[in-house]
Amino acid sequence: MSIASTLNNALSGLTAAARSTEVVSNNIANAMTEGYGRREIMLSSVAVAGQGAGVRIDGIQRIVDQTAIAGRRLAAGAEAHASVDAGFHAGLERVTGLPGDPGALGTLFAEFSATLAEAQSRPDDASRLAAVAGSADRLIGQFNLISTEIQTARMTADREIANQVREVNDTLARIADLNGQIRLLQGAGRDPSGLLDERQRLIDRVSEIIPIREVPREGGQVALYTPNGSALLDGRPAELGFTATGYIDPAMTIGSGALSGLTLNGRAVATAGDSAPLAGGSLAAQFSVRDEWAVTADAQIDALARDLIERFADPSVDPTLAPGAPGLFTDAGAALDPAEEPGLAGRLALNALVDPDQAGTHWRLRDGLGAAAPGPVGEAGLLIAMSDALAADRTPVTGDWATPGDAAGLAAAFLSDVSARQQSAEADQTHAAFLVEGYLRDERALGVDTDQEMQKLLLIEQAYAANARVMQTADDMIARLLEI
Structure with missing residues (x-):
């Protein structure tokens, strides 16, 4: 895998992490907002010629229980x-x-x-x-x-x-x-x-x-x-x-x-x-x-x-x-x-x-x-x-x-x-x-759980740090090659 591919992979990971952070932050901020449906980011891997080429954001999914509603x-x-x-x-x-x-x-x-x-x-x-x-x-x-x-x-x-x-x-x-x-x-x-x-x-x-x-x-x-x-x-x-x-x-x-x-x-x-x-x-x-x-x-x-x-x-x-x-x-x-x-x-x-x-x-x-x-x-x-x-x-x-x-x-x-x-x-x-209260409980089961959202933030932070480390390493390699 080339250094350029590595940078692209890491950059797509950083973008996905940033977007995931935005989605989770919105969920937490609107946990008590009437009518708010929890969001989940949809991600998929991208492969080019058999090599990993990063992650792709497929969209944002709104999670609600239509039967309960x-x-x-x-x-x-x-x-x-x-x-x-x-x-x-x-x-x-x-x-x-x-x-x-x-x-x-x-x-x-x-x-x-x-x-x-x-x-x-x-x-x-x-x-x-x-x-x-x-x-x-x-x-x-x-x-x-x-x-x-x-x-x-x-x-x-x-x-x-x-x-x-x-x-x-x-x-x-x-x-x-x-x-x-x-x-x-x-x-x-x-x-x-x-x-x-x-x-x-x-x-x-x-x-x-x-x-x-x-x-x-x-x-x-x-x-x-x-x-x-x-x-x-x-x-x-x-x-x-x-x-x-x-x-x-x-x-x-x-x-x-x-x-x-x-x-x-x-x-x-x-x-x-x-x-x-x-x-x-x-x-x-x-x-x-x-x-x-x-x-x-x-x-x-x-x-x-x-x-x-x-x-x-x-x-x-x-x-x-x-x-x-x-x-x-x-x-x-x-x-x-x-x-x-x-x-x-x-x-x-x-x-x-x-x-x-x-x-x-x-x-x-x-x-x-x-x-x-x-x-x-x-x-x-x-x-x-x-x-x-x-x-x-x-x-x-x-x-x-x-x-x-x-x-x-x-x-x-x-x-x-x-x-x-x-x-x-x-x-x-x-x-x-x-x-009404019973159906609301069913709705909340698919609603925003702030504890789970905070756990997601920790995982997103780790993913962000890992991708940032990859970019730093690639940058160090490029700098070393230029010195040579």
């Missing part, structure tokens, strides 16, 4: 869906209040019942009658608050849908652009690993909003499909369509056309149901909040409000009521209109006849809302009838109720349903989170 993405979509579900029902449980909590719906029913009992023992005591009116008003306020929170949740979901649709459209366009850049770099023989990292990060983000499957295409490109087969990206990115609604009232539903649905490339698509094209993920969950879970909760609390109105509007409870006149509890001051039930909990109000702030008087709680003048101050018949009405077992005319109950019992059943749904969603979220 695919599983993690589906699990992340399920976790995001369950998180939205649990968050909505936790908020509803919080505003409804747990048993015994001050201001909770059940607590306020118990308080109202207690003030009625106290007034029965002293119907002549104006302060006790005032306490009945005050507790009824606080109960009404809690119904109003629950209804308001439900509508707020629906409007928040509507805005979040618009934000996520915009994010998915923008991200799909960026992924399509990266596909083109990766194809060009691979075609030119250059390393596209940095772009592959960024593309993986973007796909991961989309997978939380809409669960997706990645399908490889030639030239390093990928196509993206939902688990149910809808194409989000295959050459050209798909476009989601949605129009946000500024204000949502209880009567507005997607079925009535008052709210926008979702479109995919201009065609309407479903987001609910196992076979829906875009089922799963946080986007579908936000639609469920707006169009299913909140609507169901709203119908249940409205049914409770209607049941409360009907209990006290019964002429057998208050014989002084004129036909069609509202009882103690009203629909914004008027009698109940069954055709206008949506949003009733938000309109629930105390009858002005017993509200001093509206020129009413508390004695009507004792003598009847339709009484022309105060009656005997010791008469507690109406107060007793009101207590009996509150404690009577009834099945609300509307809503979904498993069994009849008194007013407080129905409120407890409402809370129980909300809590059960929250616990179920939290269990789903926990299960999905465990799956």
Whole structure:
């Protein structure tokens, strides 16, 4: 082997060592970087006429576990869906209040019942009658608050849908652009690993909003499909369509056309149901909040409000009521209109006849809302009838109720349903989170191990020193020959 060949061999070794050092250094520096795939340098020997001629850099390989990544993405979509579900029902449980909590719906029913009992023992005591009116008003306020929170949740979901649709459209366009850049770099023989990292990060983000499957295409490109087969990206990115609604009232539903649905490339698509094209993920969950879970909760609390109105509007409870006149509890001051039930909990109000702030008087709680003048101050018949009405077992005319109950019992059943749904969603979220963590462990098994990378650096250092020594020796030989 000639001295020139020796120098070429050593120089190629130094070049490979330098490039290997760069790759290992990048691995260590990005060990905690999201979406980073470990790099390995691909080397091969070069032989010329049977003689060693050094080492050749064949390229940089990005090492990732695509099976683990695919599983993690589906699990992340399920976790995001369950998180939205649990968050909505936790908020509803919080505003409804747990048993015994001050201001909770059940607590306020118990308080109202207690003030009625106290007034029965002293119907002549104006302060006790005032306490009945005050507790009824606080109960009404809690119904109003629950209804308001439900509508707020629906409007928040509507805005979040618009934000996520915009994010998915923008991200799909960026992924399509990266596909083109990766194809060009691979075609030119250059390393596209940095772009592959960024593309993986973007796909991961989309997978939380809409669960997706990645399908490889030639030239390093990928196509993206939902688990149910809808194409989000295959050459050209798909476009989601949605129009946000500024204000949502209880009567507005997607079925009535008052709210926008979702479109995919201009065609309407479903987001609910196992076979829906875009089922799963946080986007579908936000639609469920707006169009299913909140609507169901709203119908249940409205049914409770209607049941409360009907209990006290019964002429057998208050014989002084004129036909069609509202009882103690009203629909914004008027009698109940069954055709206008949506949003009733938000309109629930105390009858002005017993509200001093509206020129009413508390004695009507004792003598009847339709009484022309105060009656005997010791008469507690109406107060007793009101207590009996509150404690009577009834099945609300509307809503979904498993069994009849008194007013407080129905409120407890409402809370129980909300809590059960929250616990179920939290269990789903926990299960999905465990799956995500399991897939992440599988990914990390092929990820950057800083201890191994440091060991590689030691080997690279030795190789660099050996090649440098060969070059030094060749240089000494050339210098010796020139002296001769």
